[in-house]
Amino acid sequence: MDDRAKGIRKGGAGGKANDVNADLIAVVVAMDSSAPCVLTIPQANALPSGPFELTHRSLQSGLRGWVEQQTGQPLGYIEQLYTFADRDRVGADDRVISISYLALTHQDEAGGSAGPHWGSWYDYFPWEDHRSGTPAVVLDELRPRLMEWADGTDDGTTRLDRRRRAAIAFGFDDRHWNEELALQRYELLYEAALVEEAIRGGYSAASTSVSGRSMIADHRRILATGIARLRSKIKYRPVVFELMPPIFTLLQLQRTVEALAGRLVRKPNFRRLIEQQELVEETGETTAETGGRPAQLFRFRHAVLDERVIAGTKLPLARG
Amino acid sequence: MDDRAKGIRKGGAGGKANDVNADLIAVVVAMDSSAPCVLTIPQANALPSGPFELTHRSLQSGLRGWVEQQTGQPLGYIEQLYTFADRDRVGADDRVISISYLALTHQDEAGGSAGPHWGSWYDYFPWEDHRSGTPAVVLDELRPRLMEWADGTDDGTTRLDRRRRAAIAFGFDDRHWNEELALQRYELLYEAALVEEAIRGGYSAASTSVSGRSMIADHRRILATGIARLRSKIKYRPVVFELMPPIFTLLQLQRTVEALAGRLVRKPNFRRLIEQQELVEETGETTAETGGRPAQLFRFRHAVLDERVIAGTKLPLARG
């Protein structure tokens, strides 16, 4: 049996030499009144996670099991984020593969057995909330420290490259802020040693107030991946409704989108888009709890998931 | 140690009970003169694949190793597709997790040690090529068989649901063909037992001419995942250039995009888009090999990868 044939053999008779542990990690998101929140295990300062076991029917069901066991939170919508293997643990007897998921749910469940914690994701990423304009932490803290980092090299090319990357990621030099770059921003701050994870064990120059709450291992990085995915996906799939109560006003819907994106949208334009896509339908009722004129109540039209599939249109693909 | 704490413990001291094998599977795509081609191991009728081993520095490097060993093909661009675990092999001693990747490369390498084969992906999915209009196989074969399948149930709701899903996936009833639904179409045909994989061991009603070449296990499904991902991604990231030679004409670029999407685009509109995005730059030279007026030769402006990040705009996010 040559190497090629050995390669394409599936599973089966192999020795234990190449066995790995597969960890399932969940980014569980639900809405607060003012911010998206992520579910954590406070004692471990970690996302809910656990090993994939033989008793699990599938990866997803294994994930649901661990999250429910650790936090009491049942999960609805789930999607896979990414699979990592290159952890820092080299030379160990067995390796760990991490399969991460994004879950969208409601915060209505009572806390589980282990005192799970819902934390605003802007506690972990203070620089990501631009709903009230560019946050001071970006202009006053991160910008100068990133410039310092860029200048901390002798190589002129590297310096320019660092400046450019920082400018793109954070919208410096009159560039636009792009909310989808959450992962790039975290990785840039990591590289510049401005987040605590990058300097563990060493001297910690990063204070929480500037660089946000950290997590164990690469969990904050996984959270950044989930945020970026969600911010991207709300633009072409109606996933926001997974985070909404069954009945809501259009402004509540708008506030949720804004909280996720970390930036504001224009009300008339937002309503136009929602209506012309026929994503919602009126319940016929109104609520006066909003302060001014009573607002119509809407519900998500689940039928759109059947009727339509939203296609991108960035290339001039002739239709019809 | 309670269950929760056990859950969040990372790797380490666990017994071998929950160990798994991790397989790496590659969808390697390169352009032919007229179609995108996928790299296979003909003897196994399979995609290149192999187990993730302790000697591998990372998942990606493991994948590169197996593909090069099995096919002689070095890989450039790689992105992760999906991680599966729920294979049909239940009850086995150890389970297999499959981590699939999409790779874009050039076909210029000589065949590897094992006679690897480049096959047009439309050999595997004859219904996906709409460059010359809707293929006959869709109208004459798949449509009636799908209707038969839809009618093959007593439940009226199920019947309507099947009809609707088929109409959405294949663009029946005056709906538009959506090239990004390659995976949904394959899964629908699988459910309707119109592809060979669905009826293995049983009576095979599906002929290759209608339902395309099959592969072992779920490899054709993984290929469909790769096609769908690529068709989606060319619309918002300049990945086409991974498949182009260093120098090319705009029509060659257009033909490549059309081959990937399986549908035609308008020439002036295509050029306008390419130019206004500044994706290419003139080499200053021309080629007369195209038949009529000599065409300008272009090269990809790698700088755009640094300058810009393309963001979607499906929600009315206020900018500035």
Place this chain on the structure above:
DNA sequence: ACGCGTTATATTCAGTTGGAATATAATCGG
């Protein structure tokens, strides 16, 4: 009862984009 603040809802307008069609240019082969 009335005005005012507040929120909801509707309309308008202009700049941009994108699909589609048409026009002009340059080469080759007869």
Place this chain on the structure above:
DNA sequence: CCGATTATATTCCAACTGAATATAACGCGT
């Protein structure tokens, strides 16, 4: 020199999107 063929440039219009403005309906305090 003509016409077939491909390349390149221009035009037109409908749809979309950002931005601003106008009107409606409630609570509240006076």
